[in-house]
Amino acid sequence: xxxxxxxxxxxxxxxxxxxxxxxxxxxxxxxxxxxxxxxxxxxxxxxxxxxxxxxxxxxxxxxxxxxxxxxxxxxxxxxxxxxxxxxxxxxxxxxxxxxxxxxxx
Numbered sequence: 128x129x130x131x132x133x134x135x136x137x138x139x140x141x142x143x144x145x146x147x148x149x150x151x152x153x154x155x156x157x158x159x160x161x162x163x164x165x166x167x168x169x170x171x172x173x174x175x176x177x178x179x180x181x182x183x184x185x186x187x188x189x190x191x192x193x194x195x196x197x198x199x200x201x202x203x204x205x206x207x208x209x210x211x212x213x214x215x216x217x218x219x220x221x222x223x224x225x226x227x228x229x230x231x232x
Contacts, residue, residue: 154179154199168223176195
């Protein structure tokens, strides 16, 4: 009986197709750590994406979009990240994160 399998166990004529890639395990670890440290006080997904991208690959704000896409996240428009950084200054994200770190310790 012909099963269409070569002697090494691979289907005959089959071609592997990668439909997409995502660094789910890495992103789950970063997001879990983000949560454990109390950083969800910063309710800004664009900011989280920038932080995650810079943890993975220190790069420019503009090139962070490439890293975000490679990590499998839906990247926002470039202007959203610049607006987020303005919100970061106006919303005193640094102070909020410092308080979360102090509370965590």
